[in-house]
Amino acid sequence: MSWAVLGQGAWMPNRVGVSGVLAEFASDDGERPDLTGYPSRLMRGTSTLTRMCAAVARQALHASGADGATIPAVFASANGELNIAIDQLTMMVTGDGKISPARFKNSVHNTSAGIFSIAHGNKGMTTSLAGGPLTVAHALLEAFGILDDGGSQVLVVVGDESLPEPLSQLKQWPSFAAAWVLGREAPDDGTPRARLSGLSATPADTPVPASLPDGLQHHPCVPGYHLMAAIDRAEREASAGSKRLGLGSDDDEFWSVAVGR
């Protein structure tokens, strides 16, 4: 069974959209995610993670023509709202020691999913996962499961923001999020951008490119960057065959997926 890639989106600081994130150099634009279509009141007090997830979800929906009000959605992040967690701990040791309720309501791992459902009026199904280095693989596993179970389309959003002080003393990466709309069928107006198939513990046959935006090689969702690049290549090189891409590993659990036209 193969699933059609109907649209994708991506964001990094100063790298907007799939082409911006895949470009050799960052631009001066897009220091903050574009939140067009998201009410400013709703986004108040949200993290960079939630904002970039909102932005890439909208890009992928726009590129695919999918309906944000009805599509099931899988959100995944290895570390979630750690910046808000550290903000809350700082509040405990400064001022009156109280946590802001506005920050607390946006501190849960499914904040991005909740904001998405509210902004798009989506009363269907959303979920939020965390899988460490398997975050992207498990997001696709869940999405494939939704399609296997009869769903016609699914939105997948993955991302992690850069770590706050003092956690950044231990490791660091740039903020990055990506999104895909997958579907059972090709779009009405022609062929899909690519097809994904065979999500399994099969060894990859595609070496990942050595060149990445600075620091992204340490990012827990870096397989999402490689997936986005592979989909982009498949879309541009229609004659290229299907290639199997590694999606990460943790102890002896590993996943790969075939990307082709």
Next chain:
Amino acid sequence: MALPDDVPLPTRQHRLGWLGFEQIAGQVQDAIARWGADRVGAVVGTSTGGIEISERAFFEWRETGSLPAEYSLDDHAFHSLARTLRSAAGWRGPTSVVSTACSSSAKAFSSARRLMRSGRCDAVLVGGVDSLALTTVRGFHSLSAASDTPCRPFSGERRGMNVGEGAAYLLLERDADAPAYLAGIGESNDALHMSAPDPEGNGAAAAMELALADAGLQPADIGYVNAHGTGTLRNDVAESRAIARVLGCTTPVVSTKSYTGHMLGAAGATEAVFALESLRRQWIPANLEVAPLDPEITISLPEQPQAAALEHVLSNSFAFGGNNISLAFSRSAR
């Protein structure tokens, strides 16, 4: 119960998670023996992961300027406990983590069922774990949602929730001769507010209706509802309206949070265990300290435990982000 010396359990969440897992470890080993390690997987729900060690590390850093030498963000990470269990128990199938706040381990059932329906697993361990942390205790106080006295869900004198902690696990298996069956799942979003429920309970009602439809059941088939029932003013009124609309006002409804407190990411699995125990024992527990009843709440709230002929039950879980799920369990396979 003793903790093992040879399994790394660096946080309270790991330790609670291990103590809960020990109780089902034998059945998991049996499933591995029958299906093969590659055909057994796990989905664990947690709201906060091991945040308490990051809290302590942060406070030490504020005092000394250095993080503790033994601190690792990987130990705090949501997926850490599930990887520990996988490594120790020896299953080799997919092992993922759901974190949708207070519905996390109920949503784990949905992910687990997808793993089985996709043909990737024949048995899936479903679990939920959360441990007490300053962040959650103080956070719920900031929302004026926490009670300083034992919580009294659905009572006219309820003052809010109590944050609890613990772990619960269940083993789902394909084609098993089991004491109970996962009959249906309904998932919905309120699409209204990040921390407050839809006052009319529309999202909650949708989740229950979808669970009934998925199970092929009628409202009259449900003999008991294990409610989300947090004990907050708004949740309990919204949920009772939803239950009244979907099931009517005579189906017994109990919030077992009056016994456990709100175990956050562990609540869904814990309350599924309560629901399954009700099916097994043909028995409905009492709502503790529910009198005097709230006149706005018109559903049936047993004040005494009672025997009951139960074939089908529902277990509700709702969460921040307006995330709702209702699980239908049956005594016999459907």
